[in-house]
Amino acid sequence: MRVILVGFGVVGRSFAELVESEARKLERDYGLRPRIVAAVDHLGAAVAEDGLDVKTVLESKKKSGTMEGLGQQYSAGKSALDVIKEVECEVVVESTPTELTSGEPGLGHVRAALKEGRHVICTNKGPLAIAMPALMELANHNKVLLKFSGTVGGGTPVLDFAKKCLEGSKIRSISGILNGTSNFILSKMTSEGVTMQAALAEAQRLGYAEADPTYDIGGFDTACKLVITSNYVLGTSLSIKDVRIKGITEISKKDIDEAKSKGSVIKLIGRVEKNASVQPQEIPATHPLNVSGTFNAISFDTYPAGEITLVGKGAGGMETASSVLRDLIEIRRAFAR
Amino acid sequence: MRVILVGFGVVGRSFAELVESEARKLERDYGLRPRIVAAVDHLGAAVAEDGLDVKTVLESKKKSGTMEGLGQQYSAGKSALDVIKEVECEVVVESTPTELTSGEPGLGHVRAALKEGRHVICTNKGPLAIAMPALMELANHNKVLLKFSGTVGGGTPVLDFAKKCLEGSKIRSISGILNGTSNFILSKMTSEGVTMQAALAEAQRLGYAEADPTYDIGGFDTACKLVITSNYVLGTSLSIKDVRIKGITEISKKDIDEAKSKGSVIKLIGRVEKNASVQPQEIPATHPLNVSGTFNAISFDTYPAGEITLVGKGAGGMETASSVLRDLIEIRRAFAR
DSSP, X not given: OEEEEEOOSHHHHHHHHHHHHTHHHHHHHHOOOOEEEEEEOSSEEEEOTTOOOHHHHHHHHHHHSSSGGGGGGEEETOOHHHHHHHSOOSEEEEOOOOOSSXXXXXXXXXXXXXXXXXXXXXXXXXXXXXXXXXXHHHHHHXXXXXXXXXXXXXXXXXXXXXXXXXXXXXXXXXXXXOOHHHHXXXXXXXXXXXXXXXXXXXXXXTTSSOSSOHHHHXXXXXXXXXXXXXXXIIOOOOOGGGSEEOOSTTOOHHHHHHHHHXXXXXXXXXXXXXXXXXXXXXXXXXXXXXXXXXXXXXXXXXXXTEEEEEEEEOOOHHHHHHHHHHXXXXXXXXXXX | OEEEEEOOSHHHHHHHHHHHHTHHHHHHHHOOOOEEEEXXXXXXXXXXXXXXXXXXXXXXXXXXXXXXXXXXXXXXTOOHHHHHHHSOOSEEEEOOOOOSSSOTTHHHHXXXXXXXXXXXXXXXXXXXXXXXXXXXXHHHHTTOOEEOGGGSSXXXXXXXXXXXXXXXXXEEEEEEEOOHHHXXXXXXXXXXXXXXXXHHHHHHHTTSSOSSOHHHHTSHHHHHHHHHHIIXXXXXXXXXXXXXXXXXXXXXXXXXXXXXXXXXXXXXXXEESSSEEEEEEEEETTSTTOOOTTEEEEEEXXXXXXXXXXXXXXXXXXXXXXXXXXXXXXXXXXXXX
């Protein structure tokens, strides 16, 4: 199976490593032999129809920040759109950074790949948060699959779980702690009594939060994941514009302490029932959604099985790469010849 | 699809109700029209080849404790084995009580049904804890399915989750809180500082614990569920004899307090890595397995996705019935004509 990697950051590189280290298992258990025929980052593209030498690509990227160590296989300045059009493949993995105004450049990449009749595995939340219903339709029209397990829960199979394991149950609502950075900050404020500023600084020091933390603590990352989950699991047609979003920036030590005195904790919860919203909410400390640190958790209120909660790491390069691999296995299975 | 219910206690009755109330959805979404052609309890059997009138059966059972309200369709003293041999059906649902010395009468029912070429859905843990590898072989040999989602986690799809959602991941170990009664008692001792005796009495008062609570607090129920999970998910061939079992009866208030002072809690944990064991263990209070009340939780330590935990109600008639229904849908799908 020929794969093009569009975006070669932590997720793309982890996926390349994973495919390399698990090669034998993938062939034995799933008859799957992924071959990475191109890798593209914002500086250029490496292309090899017989498959790139993954070790060389990773070493070059590590040493110089580019893939120029590949010599003639590398073309500086070559764009992802050109590669998607020119290079034969079965699957395009899109893992460029999330952008929420236009969804670009990811949205253009996904569209182009689907139009070329390629299956797409997308870990970039932007294109889906903005245009998921249209993209699903485009995939259907071109008789290919658009998969995106890695967009929600990192390596924790949140979307698969809801789709494959809750059959015959009615899902009444979905509530989730879907952003590790916000949860780290709120957990720290709760367990150590520190201020928002101190907890945020600690999150930045540990690499959990960006220099501009708005995307995480403003609730936008949670909203993206909520949109994707709701559309996939409940069949809604939401975009991020349909979500009422309130982040955690106004949460004070006093709010945290007040909740504590009632046996509760404050968490940033994305919730969809009739409407979709993201906001800080008090939940009982004993509730399964009360997970600590950077954990993510998602609860499905089902009938008749009751409330079912899935907890796991919500991010991480290798973790997210494992979701990409699951998607690839599923594409292989659906299109086995 | 013709179904025989062997065992007509809480689970059997809830399943009958569920099939009735969800009839339209089952036909529309899955092309599934379950017809209950016989129901057997320890007093006798009701048989109707065109399908029993579920409402009448339930009313009769409620009023008199027997199914005699069905008149000629009812035969007092007729045994499950006779019904399994005489009545045509596609699926036998076995939900008689768990027994761990011989596995009977459930083991005989399951064997007979498989030999007759019927698919079996078993919510009785006894036959599986004692003879799961042999039963799986018997099912394969007869080209039918033996399903048992309801034996672990009640309505929480623990087994399905591991099988369907962790593909491509390596499961290094499984740890679970699999018995709601024990967890209720330990949670109560932790949160309210009461003694084991007081917590047990409260559990009995609320109907969470039996008059003889050995099966639950002695760790045997947890061991059954561990055996079934390990065999199904990890491909082991365990029986309950292979599990080192220690219950919670010796846990004192002092143990609980000591754990608390270290930021930990004591939980009854079933665990399989190289060996299988059930014993009280200290875990950090912030660990996702630290669920309160009668909740069940199970953690899969996976590579590369990390630790993934599923939390839900571990019991309940309607909840377990929803697992039986999921199994039925899967049988239907596997054998759709």
